[in-house]
Amino acid sequence: MTGRLGRLGRLGRLGRLGRLAVSTAVGVTLYMSSSSARAGEPVIVAPAVIQGDLNKAIARQLEARLREVVQTSDLEIIEISAAFARRAAACADDTCRATLIAQTSARFLLVSEITLDNEDYHLRLTLYAATGALTARIEDTCELCGLTEATGLMGDLGARIGRKVDVATRAAFFEIRSQPPGAKILIDDKLVGISPLELPIEIGIHELRVEFDEYIDIERELEVAAGESAVLDFELQRLPPKAALDRTKLYVGLGWGALAAGVGAVAGGAAVITLDGRPITSDCSGANVDVDGNCRWRHATLEGGIGLTLGGVVMIGAGVALLVMAAKGQRANSSKTTRLMPAPGGIAWWF
Template identity: 35%
Template sequence: MSLITAPVSAQPAASAPAASASAPAADAPKLAIAPITISGADDPLLASQLEQDLRGGLARGSLQLLDSEAVAGVAGGPCSDDACLERLRDQLGAAFVLRAQVTVSDRDYTLRLELVATRDLGRAAESERGCELCGLAELRALTADQAARLLAKLDALAKPPPAFEVATTPPGALVFIDDQLVGAAPVERTVLEGKHVVRVMSEGYVPEERELVAVAGLRESLQIDLRRTPESLKLRGAGWGLLFSGIPLLAAGVALLAIDGYEYRGRCSGPDVDLEGRCRFVYNTDWGGGGLLAAGALLGTAGTMLLLRTRDRGKTKLRARLGPTYIGLSGAF
């Protein structure tokens, strides 16, 4: 039994499948086809022809095929160890390496293909097919067929994993994907291909659920507008009612406190004025103003607390303003 490996000429064999007219993108992942190993025969030309068949079949995919001579120079052999894979990754930028081995026994052939991802040196795909009592044409057809079967797997590996981007109005809702908490909206997570259930929840809002299908290479953006629960709407209505009921009382209390001690001009003439010119009648509104101010502050505080309790997360901006003749409350709830 003999074992040979052979690099491939840059010119494609006549029987190799034609490559697609559209070339892979410049930033597409790179694929290196390691020199083919043939055991049981001493035929360098066979290794060259089979690698050309592999290249012809794989050229229609979305990966960039690295030059065979460059690969052979870096690999220095069949690339059977991790050190070789790391050299192809580091020196040529190969994201994947395809290793092929042909075993010949009389006229029986066995073709084994192994696709390795250089990032983690793990097997991404592998296959083994046999051909009994075959000629060269049947073996080359088998090689082309196996290359075609790898195309779908390679294209899937070349694409980034699918991802969901979930945003809610208001923001901050808890996001669950397939009953697993992934974070607070807005949030982005990669998922496996297939159907997934996205559920969002926030206190005071009706939970919402969507079913999405994840496709490799696609990022699905999902915007969900949450609806308040009936209980939340009632509380917010009560909050606004208390707040607006307290504001007039606050204003009245401030006004009464402001005029407390001032002369009552309607009765400040003749006998109503003492020898020093001071009016005997003045406003005595401190108790009434203080009571109204306290009542208004109590109602306003209660209303504000209800609004804060049912606020939209991240939206609350509250400011109080106090002047010599007024009290102001501004903000977004």
């Protein structure tokens, strides 16, 4: 019975090994087919971080397998000194990693972690960009594994991280059209072509501007994700004629004038209203003062104050209306953010 269980255990381990070998081969083949036309991306492979009771010779074999698969995946490993590699593996923040990567020609840093707990191997690969920020992290556990199975699992993870690099560096592809066609297309203040135009755009946030003589410029903030593709359509609006511009200037002048006069009238009306019923001090003497000392002559300004205030309110309203009309004439397209989002059947974008 014991011998039969031992054979079943070996068969189970061989089955897992076979699946790992197949998945590794398929992963490497798929990645190579997708990146065969691309130059190898430079990567620093830091020495593995070892945890648990793992023999150094076994750790070196696992690291060698990782480097082999990374190179097979059409990535270029940047050779660095042992001391530099140890510092890279020990970095705990984005700034430290970015500083070290900047000292080389690499665009990525790959850190592997190998943990052995009894006969369970836990493998983790972490990929950092040139900024030091996390780009991808994949991990897996091989339970009750030997070295052969652990090596196969490391190869599988290495192929998968290669595909992560491919996605992270793949530019988005856009078709930019305008109505009317023939507009200048500028990205980050650099002329890239004339619409209609098809071009790749690197991932990140960019300023896109569409220009055409005698038309209002369109400016957009374009947020681009890796591997996106979309069509951007822009409908340009003609600049207003000179007569309209002169009329707009007239509206601005009249509007501010009416607004100032209206505010003054409201303030004056309020002051006049407060005088109503108060004694006229210049005529408060002699017979104009009664036995109680009250002046017989008083201001009667209530109606006039109300009229002046209402007139001021009307002028303020007219001034605001004129300024609104002027603003409509001067209005240009304000900056917006273009975001690409997954949608059923393709990509959707908003302006």
